[in-house]
Amino acid sequence: MSGYRNSAQIFTIGLNELGQRVDNYLFKSLKCIPKSKIYSLLRKGGIRVNGKHVEHIYRLKINDIIEVSSLWYSNKNSNFVKHFNNTFIILLQQSILYEDKDLLIINKPSGIAVHGGTKIFNNVLDGLRFLYSYDVFLELVHRIDRDTSGLLLLAKNRYSLCCLHKQFRNYQIKKKYLALVYGIWPMDLKIVNIPVICKKIYKNSIKNKPLFINIKCSETHFSVKRYFKFSTLIKAELITGKTHQIRLHTSYLGHYIAFDKRYGKFEFDNRLSHTGLKRLFLHAYELNFIHPRTNKTILIRSPLDKDLKTCLDNL
Numbered sequence: 001m002s003g004y005r006n007s008a009q010i011f012t013i014g015l016n017e018l019g020q021r022v023d024n025y026l027f028k029s030l031k032c033i034p035k036s037k038i039y040s041l042l043r044k045g046g047i048r049v050n051g052k053h054v055e056h057i058y059r060l061k062i063n064d065i066i067e068v069s070s071l072w073y074s075n076k077n078s079n080f081v082k083h084f085n086n087t088f089i090i091l092l093q094q095s096i097l098y099e100d101k102d103l104l105i106i107n108k109p110s111g112i113a114v115h116g117g118t119k120i121f122n123n124v125l126d127g128l129r130f131l132y133s134y135d136v137f138l139e140l141v142h143r144i145d146r147d148t149s150g151l152l153l154l155a156k157n158r159y160s161l162c163c164l165h166k167q168f169r170n171y172q173i174k175k176k177y178l179a180l181v182y183g184i185w186p187m188d189l190k191i192v193n194i195p196v197i198c199k200k201i202y203k204n205s206i207k208n209k210p211l212f213i214n215i216k217c218s219e220t221h222f223s224v225k226r227y228f229k230f231s232t233l234i235k236a237e238l239i240t241g242k243t244h245q246i247r248l249h250t251s252y253l254g255h256y257i258a259f260d261k262r263y264g265k266f267e268f269d270n271r272l273s274h275t276g277l278k279r280l281f282l283h284a285y286e287l288n289f290i291h292p293r294t295n296k297t298i299l300i301r302s303p304l305d306k307d308l309k310t311c312l313d314n315l
Contacts, residue, residue, distance in 0.1 A: 012063065015157075016158045017158070018062055021060075022054060022058045023042065023057070026038050026068075042056050047067070047069070048067050049066050049067075051067070088127060089130065092127045097151070101293075102156055102159075103155065104156060106124070106152050107302045108150060110148065110280060114140055114143050114152060124140075136156055138154050141153040141155050147280040147282070148280060148282045149279075150283045151284045152284070160292040160293065164289065167290060172289065172290065173287070175237065175286070175288075176286035176287075176288075177235070177282055177285065178282075178283045179236055179257050179281060180281035181256060183230065183255050184227060190221060192222060192253070193220075220239060220246055220249050221239060228312075228315040236250075244262070247262070257281060259272070272311065275315065276310055283304055283308060284302070285303070285304070286302075287300050
């Protein structure tokens with residue numbers, strides 16, 4: 001919770017912030033201020049907790065009051081969210097598939113990043129926080145690629161976030177995807193367990209062949225949903241969750257995902273031009289996990305986006 005007193009920005013710590021380091025809390029709350037400046041303010045006393053100077057590693061307690069001097073923080077600069085496009089916010093609102101007091105699940109559109117970064121303004125997390133007027137705790141439980149569409153899970157309190165992160169670490173959350181890949185996928189190719197490096201590095205200057213090195217393995221389970229003349233619609237279940245894992249595994253096997261600008265095959269994309277598809281054909285369609293509060297199994301599915309359906313109809 002935040003407010004203004006004597007022209008200073010005031011934050012009052014609640015249960016959801018309990019135990020967080022003060023610097024990490026401020027990084028999220030003061031997005032308009034660079035991290036280096038926040039550290040400087042903590043050192044120089046421009047930021048105080050309960051009226052006292054604290055180190056950046058201080059752990060927050062319930063009812064702690066953080067005060068940011070108006071000398072460093074202005075309401076005008078902090079209101080960066082006022083520039084959100086109304087169309088973007090409406091799109092996020094329409095994407096909500098499930099919500100209760102602990103969870104929020106959306107059907108993320110392709111082309112939208114899940115969180116902000118350098119040169120990334122419109123993003124799911126900040127957009128949803130704006131939609132809820134910053135009155136609700138919201139954090140990503142997991143991530144999906146910017147160009148991937150489909151199910152994205154967020155937590156509305158720290159208890160749920162910690163419980164769901166534990167489920168991920170214990171491989172209890174099941175995520176399934178649909179992808180259109182180049183060629184005829186072998187029916188008996190069901191498990192792929194290959195070490196990957198998630199960078200665009202090519203071996204022997206051969207393009208579209210990512211370099212695989214001996215690091216911790218990443219595992220994906222595959223099955224065939226439907227064959228087409230020169231492509232296959234496959235299901236992919238992530239057992240581990242490495243960056244670009246499905247895209248890397250399919251690319252390494254020579255079954256490139258349609259319109260994958262990083263690991264794909266131009267000739268394949270060109271053969272699909274008549275379908276009207278212009279985006280990555282990778283969709284997170286199923287999410288299965290245990291509700292952190294009720295301990296009941298939650299199974300939610302998201303249908304293919306219209307442009308993906310149109311592509312399949314034209315094959």
